[in-house]
Amino acid sequence: MDQASHFTPPLVTALNDVAGFLALNDFGPRGSDQLPAGIAASPIDCIILAGNCVLETAEGAFRLIGRGTCTRLLISGGIGHATEVLRQKVAAHSDYQTIHTEGRAEAHILADIGLNFWGIDRSSLLIEPDSTNSGENAKFSRRLHVDSSQPMKTILLIQDPTMQRRVDATFRHIWRDRPDVSFLNWPTFTPRVRLVEDEVQFNLGGIAGLWPLDRFLALVIGEIPRLRDDSDGYGPNGKGFIAHLDIPKRIEKAYACLQEALAEGFGNRSTMPRPSLA
Secondary structure, eight states, X not given: OGGGGGOOHHHHHHHHHHHHHHSOOSSOOBOTTSSBTTGGGSOOSEEEEEOOSOHHHHHHHHHHHHTTSOSOEEEEOOSOTTHHXXXXXXXXXXXXXXXXXXXXXXXXXXXXXXXXXXXXXXGGEEEEOOOOSHHHHHHHHHHHHHHOSSOOSEEEEEOOGGGHHHHHHHHHHHTTTOTTOEEEEOOSSOOOEEEETTEEEEOSTTOOSOOOHHHHHHHHHHHHHHXXXXXXXXXXXXXXXXXXXXXXXXXXXXXXXXXXXXXXXXXXXXXXXXXOOO
């Protein structure tokens, strides 16, 4: 990416710190079976996969269902800012390219991948194809929850890792009158980058289908202001889209480091892809 030549080791550390904070994970690192430590012992009633363009998140959800960690998967996602990117990734995938994507919602595309390539039973799936942002993911998923004949007391949320902390805060806000329902989080992996001969690269052990680095940077930079509980943020003291959450001082410091670098020409923000404000 254009910004790669301007990255320094401190900036890489700052980017990894902020990305790690955003990728809220209630479990341990992934083992050789690609599942996180401790998840098999967790009583999960339903997995909610929020539609996104990172195929690894869907594959993580399918692994959990396939290995019996949970028997119910709700896929939530209509047509939003990441849908076209998802379609492109499916079209370029050596196996998934046979899935029809044109004009279809994220939930339908991802459901077809699970059904056709991961052996997911149709009876295990709930599909919510109308939401276009995180708030609607939570609202419309709740409607399906109410209509479902099976109780859901513990729900595992899976989302693009750069949005995992926000989706947790969004669901807790939308479901705030249901203290009997608890949420766990697993973003399937934590994004990390490294410098290799002055070039910034993902350091993720071969996970494929990730963001272009410019988009990744834009997503990370865009999240912290949204998570703040101030007049400009999404918390109760701002737009009221999410539950209150505290951002540690070290993360604010790392974010400020990235912002300062941008201001000094480390990247032209006006040309960077902007994430949805949903």
